[in-house]
Amino acid sequence: MDIDTPADLNWKEYMVDRLDAGVILVDRELRVLFWNHFMVMHTGRGAEQVVGKNLLEQFPELPQRWLKRKVEGVFVLKNQAFSSWEQRPYLFKLAHNRPMTGGVDAMYQDLSFMPVLDMGGQVMAVCVSLKDVTDAAIYAMQLKEARATLEKEKTEQQSLIKKLEQAQSQLLQSEKMAAIGQLAAGVAHEINNPVGFIKSNVTSMKKYAHDMVKLLDTYIDSEPQLQPDSKQLEQIKQIKDEIDFEYLVEDIDSLIEETIEGVDRVSKIVKDLKDFSHVDQGEWDYEDLHHCLDSTLNVAWNELKYKAEIVKDYGDLPQVYCMGSQINQVFLNMLVNAAHAIANRGTISITTRHQGHHVGISITDNGKGMDEEQQRRVFEPFFTTKPVGKGTGLGMSLSYGIIEKHHGKINLQSAPGEGTTFTIVLPVEGPARQEDKD
Numbered sequence: 436m437d438i439d440t441p442a443d444l445n446w447k448e449y450m451v452d453r454l455d456a457g458v459i460l461v462d463r464e465l466r467v468l469f470w471n472h473f474m475v476m477h478t479g480r481g482a483e484q485v486v487g488k489n490l491l492e493q494f495p496e497l498p499q500r501w502l503k504r505k506v507e508g509v510f511v512l513k514n515q516a517f518s519s520w521e522q523r524p525y526l527f528k529l530a531h532n533r534p535m536t537g538g539v540d541a542m543y544q545d546l547s548f549m550p551v552l553d554m555g556g557q558v559m560a561v562c563v564s565l566k567d568v569t570d571a572a573i574y575a576m577q578l579k580e581a582r583a584t585l586e587k588e589k590t591e592q593q594s595l596i597k598k599l600e601q602a603q604s605q606l607l608q609s610e611k612m613a614a615i616g617q618l619a620a621g622v623a624h625e626i627n628n629p630v631g632f633i634k635s636n637v638t639s640m641k642k643y644a645h646d647m648v649k650l651l652d653t654y655i656d657s658e659p660q661l662q663p664d665s666k667q668l669e670q671i672k673q674i675k676d677e678i679d680f681e682y683l684v685e686d687i688d689s690l691i692e693e694t695i696e697g698v699d700r701v702s703k704i705v706k707d708l709k710d711f712s713h714v715d716q717g718e719w720d721y722e723d724l725h726h727c728l729d730s731t732l733n734v735a736w737n738e739l740k741y742k743a744e745i746v747k748d749y750g751d752l753p754q755v756y757c758m759g760s761q762i763n764q765v766f767l768n769m770l771v772n773a774a775h776a777i778a779n780r781g782t783i784s785i786t787t788r789h790q791g792h793h794v795g796i797s798i799t800d801n802g803k804g805m806d807e808e809q810q811r812r813v814f815e816p817f818f819t820t821k822p823v824g825k826g827t828g829l830g831m832s833l834s835y836g837i838i839e840k841h842h843g844k845i846n847l848q849s850a851p852g853e854g855t856t857f858t859i860v861l862p863v864e865g866p867a868r869q870e871d872k873d
């Protein structure tokens with residue numbers, strides 16, 4: 436074979452010398468026996484400088500213990516050993532040929548440690564080969580990074596989709612509520628009429644019954660003037676017994692009283708329904724906020740009655756210029772939240788005060804309270820700590836928007852385990868008057 440090799444190398448050695456990979460031969464004491472051209476090029480140390488010397492003395496920056504262990508392992512086990520760039524990026528810190536690529540500060544290397552056997556089958560040296568895998572490593576790392584980004588985007592998308600679904604169901608829900616509100620207002624209006632005439636009729640009947648009893652009393656007074664043993668007297672006595680006259684006279688009054696009370700209750704419910712319904716949504720007017728609170732309490736009563744005792748501390752409030760139905764919505768959200776915060780049974784206090792141009796309405800519960808993170812996020816749309824189906828996380832953000840539209844404020848005081856107070860501050864004259872002042 437006619438290969439042009441330097442005189443002191445045979446052609447096999449020459450090939451190993453020229454391989455595009457580092458090849459080093461070391462003995463058990465890590466003395467260098469061979470040092471190929473790749474190593475010369477990349478370390479800048481010629482074979483004549485390194486061969487015959489201890490590798491660790493020549494390159495003190497190498498991972499000494501690890502390298503010793505690795506070589507000793509091959510001597511003992513007589514087996515080849517490997518180390519990939521993922522386990523240890525590099526053995527020698529060599530410059531890589533991709534200076535433009537960021538994120539990599541040296542040539543990444545795959546290493547293998549091969550036993551070199553003597554005639555007797557004993558390990559006499561270890562051949563360390565070192566492959567430049569910088570390109571593959573960069574590619575693998577970029578891939579990993581891209582996959583992580585994709586994964587992150589995917590979770591973000593999923594949570595976005597979930598939020599959208601919630602928003603849609605909330606929209607549906609509020610459409611439904613608006614429809615129910617309208618229906619309730621319609622029914623309330625229909626019931627209002629008959630309840631009106633029932634009440635007026637029963638009131639007249641009460642008067643008539645009184646008059647008739649008065650007339651009967653007069654007849655009874657004249658009974659002694661009837662012939663004893665007469666047929667008439669006999670008949671009167673029989674009817675009186677039959678109808679239990681004494682009891683009837685006594686009971687008729689309370690029956691009519693109870694009926695009037697019942698009718699009053701029906702008309703109060705009808706009135707609350709009308710007050711509460713969304714039909715007059717957006718109407719600005721002077722409202723009696725105590726009346727708003729009371730009608731909201733009635734509407735929410737089912738939700739509240741098992742959870743809390745309601746303690747009212749109403750101050751002297753002027754009429755406040757506001758959108759009554761929307762303010763009702765805020766009260767309702769806060770009262771229901773307060774009830775939800777109470778595990779078994781507690782107290783919800785409602786305090787109202789008037790100061791200068793403002794009124795304040797505080798709703799306090801002694802429920803589970805909120806930590807700092809919850810307090811920071813409570814007005815955030817979709818923030819909820821309640822299970823799916825129970826909370827949408829829109830109540831407080833809606834309330835915040837409503838109060839803001841009134842140029843008011845909502846203050847919050849809460850501590851975990853101690854309870855929560857929401858205070859709504861509203862300008863008495865509404866936003867209009869404030870704008871005049873601005």
Ligand SMILES: Nc1ncnc2c1ncn2[C@@H]1O[C@H](COP(=O)(O)OP(=O)(O)O)[C@@H](O)[C@H]1O
Binds near residue numbers: 804819
């Ligand atoms: N009175 C309160 N006590 C404790 N936590 C409350 C109270 N009011 C509101 N929160 C917290 O604020 C969150 C958001 O409330 P909200 O916007 O009404 O949505 P939702 O009631 O649907 O969860 C609730 O899930 C709860 O964690």
Ligand SMILES: [Mg+2]
Binds near residue numbers: 831
């Ligand atoms: Mg709520």
